[in-house]
Amino acid sequence: MQVSQDQPIDSEAPLQLLLFIDGRPTSRQQVQRIRSYLNELQAEYEFELQIIEVGQQPYLAEHFKLVATPALIKIRPEPRQTLAGSYIIAELKNWWPRWQAVLNADLKLQSGLRENTEENGRVSELKPSIRSVAISAEVLRLSDEVFRLQQEKEKLQEQLQFKDRVIAMLAHDLRNPLTAMAIAVDTLQSNYNLEKGVFDRLTPALAVHLFKQTRSQTKIIDRMITDLLQAGCTDEREFPIQPQKMELGKLCLEILEEVRDRYTAKSLEIKKDIPKDLPDVYADPERIRQVLINLLDNAIKYTPECGTITICGLHRTTQKVQFSIGDTGPGIPEEKRERIFEHRFRLERDEATVGYGIGLCLCQRIVQAHYGKIWVDSTPNGGAWFHFTLPVYPT
Numbered sequence: 001m002q003v004s005q006d007q008p009i010d011s012e013a014p015l016q017l018l019l020f021i022d023g024r025p026t027s028r029q030q031v032q033r034i035r036s037y038l039n040e041l042q043a044e045y046e047f048e049l050q051i052i053e054v055g056q057q058p059y060l061a062e063h064f065k066l067v068a069t070p071a072l073i074k075i076r077p078e079p080r081q082t083l084a085g086s087y088i089i090a091e092l093k094n095w096w097p098r099w100q101a102v103l104n105a106d107l108k109l110q111s112g113l114r115e116n117t118e119e120n121g122r123v124s125e126l127k128p129s130i131r132s133v134a135i136s137a138e139v140l141r142l143s144d145e146v147f148r149l150q151q152e153k154e155k156l157q158e159q160l161q162f163k164d165r166v167i168a169m170l171a172h173d174l175r176n177p178l179t180a181m182a183i184a185v186d187t188l189q190s191n192y193n194l195e196k197g198v199f200d201r202l203t204p205a206l207a208v209h210l211f212k213q214t215r216s217q218t219k220i221i222d223r224m225i226t227d228l229l230q231a232g233c234t235d236e237r238e239f240p241i242q243p244q245k246m247e248l249g250k251l252c253l254e255i256l257e258e259v260r261d262r263y264t265a266k267s268l269e270i271k272k273d274i275p276k277d278l279p280d281v282y283a284d285p286e287r288i289r290q291v292l293i294n295l296l297d298n299a300i301k302y303t304p305e306c307g308t309i310t311i312c313g314l315h316r317t318t319q320k321v322q323f324s325i326g327d328t329g330p331g332i333p334e335e336k337r338e339r340i341f342e343h344r345f346r347l348e349r350d351e352a353t354v355g356y357g358i359g360l361c362l363c364q365r366i367v368q369a370h371y372g373k374i375w376v377d378s379t380p381n382g383g384a385w386f387h388f389t390l391p392v393y394p395t
Contacts, residue, residue, distance in 0.1 A: 014047070014076065014077065014103050015047035015048070015074070015076065015077070015099060015103060016047065016048050016050075016074070016075040016076040017047060017048070017049045017050070017072060017073065017074055017075065018049075018050050018052060018060075018064075018072070018073040018075060019031065019034065019035075019049055019050070019051045019052065019070060019071075019072050019073075020052050020054055020060075020061060020064075020066055020069050020070060020071045020072075020073070021051060021052070021053060021054065021069060021070050022053070022054050022055065022069045022070070023053075023055060027069060027070050030070055030086070030088070031051070031070055033089060034070070034072065034088055034089060034092070035049075037089050037092065038092075054066070054069055059141040059144075064082070066082075066084070067084075068084045068085060069084070070084070070088065071083065071084035071088075072084070072088050072092065074099065077099075077102050077103060081095070083095070174221060174224065177217040177218075177220045177221050177224075178217070178221065180213060180217045181213070181214050181217040181218060181221075184210040184211075184213045184214045184217070185214060187202075187210055188202070188207065188210050188211070188214075212261065213261070216258075216261060216262075219258070226290075240369075241283075241284040241287050241366070241369045241370065242284050242286075243282050243283050243284050243370065244282070244283075244284070244285065245280050245281075245282065245393045246280060246281055246282075246283055246285045246288070246393075247280055248278065248280075248281050248283075248288070248313065248321060248323055248390065249274040249275075249278050249313055251285065251288065251289060251292065252274065252292055252311060252323070253272075253274075255289065255292050255293055255296060256270065256296070256311075259293075259296060259297075259300065262300050263300050263309065266300065266303070266304075266305045266306075266307075267305055267306045268300065268303055268305075268306070268307055268308065268309055269306075269307070269308045269309070270308075270309050270310075270311070271308060271309070271310040271311070272310075272311050273310070273311070273312040273313070274311065274312070274313040275313055275314075275315070277315075278313045278314075278315060278321060279315060279321060279392045279393065280392070280393040281321050281390040281391060281392060281393055282370075282390070282391045282392065282393040282394070283370050283390050283391070284366075284370070287366045287369070287370075288366070288370075288390070290362060290363070290366060291362075291363045291366050291367060291374075291388065292325075294359040294360065294362065294363050295325045295363065295386050296309075296325060297359070298327075298359070298360075298384075298386075299325055299326070299327040299329070299384075299386075302327060302329030302330060302384070303327040303328055303329045303383075304328070304329065307327065307328040307329065308327070308328045309325070309326070309327050309328075310324075310325070310326040310327075311323075311324070311325055311326075312324045312325075312326075315392075316389060318392065319391060319392055320372070320389045320390070320391060320392065321389065321390050321391075321392055322387055322388070322389050323387070323388055323389075323390070324385055324386065324387045324388075325385070325386050326379070326383060326384065326385040326386075327383050327384055328381075328382065328383040329382070329383055329384060330382060330383075330384075331378035331379070331382045331383050331384050332376050332377075332378055332384050334378070337375070337376050337377065340360055340376060341360050341361055341363070341364040341374070342361065363388070367388045367389070367390070370390055370391060371391060372388055372389040372390045372391065373388065373389050374386070374387065374388040374389075375387055375388075
């Protein structure tokens, strides 16, 4: 008997065995008993035993579809046979004489084939061996590796296509705020009297409005670039936050004041239902600002003129606060409500609008980084409601 624990042996032995083991102490003890029993056998025919650590050669275990270890597999002579479980030695005692009988018949058959080969000059068919099994397992491993690499290639191609699309959309979307800002600056510049240090043909109120317009458009551009940079972060597992005690309702009111010009330009009604006793949350103020701005931007964008935007706060549980922003726009189709938060998903209605489909994805990542949840539903009369939860600040 020959025993190997390294590479599979290329053997011509009439009886070839594979013994699969794992790292458990009980498994190794059973293996020792099996080996001792095989050593005691005074076999009439030579046999070889290959010991295989499942953790080191998992593809061999997959090749034989093993469900338990230790397992003893007879490779040769055919047919293949597997003995597994706690009673391998008992099964081995039962099967060994039968294997010997098969070997006798197989040797006689091979002897006849050799004589026939010598007479007719033909090459006899090779029997499966441990080496051929190892080659098959390696082919299986390489096939899996090719499949994995193909998936990585497709993922990288998708990312490249998305980045090209985002760059094209960003170039398009930046034109609007840049144009508005340029008009405001040109108007201020052309009406400013350097000698007197005053605006000649502008009222103080209009000058203030133009300055506010410039500042507002600058913030829009800055927010678009920030969203783009954060969306380009490919590591979904790491999204850094710096949580602290914060008043969610107060932050929302501050943002509403910042975007007042946008919703008043469309004559939108803002309804607020934020309880005064809404508890503080434990969250990153800058990140949550991004969430609120994105959701309010969408609500303003999709609500028709003279429509309504509703903002609600709810002390949902002792651990969670729920915040909701609703509009009277076209709403979100039910079949699209899960996908709307995907990194590269845009509704068909959005193809011709400003934006590049990453704002809601960022909102989801931010909320999930706070161990919260974000979702969307619609009202029977139309419109979309976006809800998210954040943890209550512990008292």
